[in-house]
Amino acid sequence: MSVKKIVKYGTPSLREKSKEVHKISKKIQILIEDLFDTLYAQNGVGLAAPQIGENLRVFVIDTGTDQKTMNPLTFINPKIIKKEGAVNSYEGCLSFPEAYTNVRRYKNVKIKALNEKGKPFILEATEGSLLARAIQHEFDHLDGILFIDHCRNRFEADKILMEKGLNPIDSDYILDEKDLETEIQNNTQQQEGKKVD
Numbered sequence: 001m002s003v004k005k006i007v008k009y010g011t012p013s014l015r016e017k018s019k020e021v022h023k024i025s026k027k028i029q030i031l032i033e034d035l036f037d038t039l040y041a042q043n044g045v046g047l048a049a050p051q052i053g054e055n056l057r058v059f060v061i062d063t064g065t066d067q068k069t070m071n072p073l074t075f076i077n078p079k080i081i082k083k084e085g086a087v088n089s090y091e092g093c094l095s096f097p098e099a100y101t102n103v104r105r106y107k108n109v110k111i112k113a114l115n116e117k118g119k120p121f122i123l124e125a126t127e128g129s130l131l132a133r134a135i136q137h138e139f140d141h142l143d144g145i146l147f148i149d150h151c152r153n154r155f156e157a158d159k160i161l162m163e164k165g166l167n168p169i170d171s172d173y174i175l176d177e178k179d180l181e182t183e184i185q186n187n188t189q190q191q192e193g194k195k196v197d
């Protein structure tokens with residue numbers, strides 16, 4: 001349908017909780033098309049409705065890199081029903097042009113949602129894959145949570161944001177993820193141990 005302007009970090013609506021979708025109306029179908037058009041125009045992996053100015057519980061993901069591997073996935077009213085393990089990775093977001101920082105994520109997630117036709121489905125993404133991380137990142141957008149809230153090193157994250165002309169992180173939003181951090185550190189030690197053996 002059309003490529004939309006992406007709502008940038010600093011806009012208050014990115015921090016709002018989005019509303020459930022009650023009916024897959026024409027408006028929702030157009031929203032989904034706009035999300036994909038905008039995602040592909042930006043070469044992104046995922047995009048959530050609040051990022052194009054609609055605070056509704058819808059996001060899209062495509063981890064494909066070309067036409068052959070294209071895999072457009074639509075998630076409406078999603079619920080994460082299982083999360084386990086921990087990984088760290090560099091992440092970015094289309095609402096934060098060119099800013100990447102190290103964040104904590106679950107390694108495995110299982111999500112339940114409706115597809116673009118309103119049909120329920122369950123999807124599991126494991127091993128800290130790009131899909132597993134994208135699901136968590138986009139799901140967060142529906143609750144007004146941004147990837148920087150999961151940062152492992154606040155000073156590093158603030159430095160990157162300020163270099164890109166963006167505001168530093170508001171302390172109120174930083175998430176307490178001690179369990180995830182402990183698991184990430186244990187995993188790192190185990191991996192280092194393996195190398196020594």
Ligand code: NI
Pocket residue numbers: 092093094095137138141
């Ligand atoms: Ni994002």
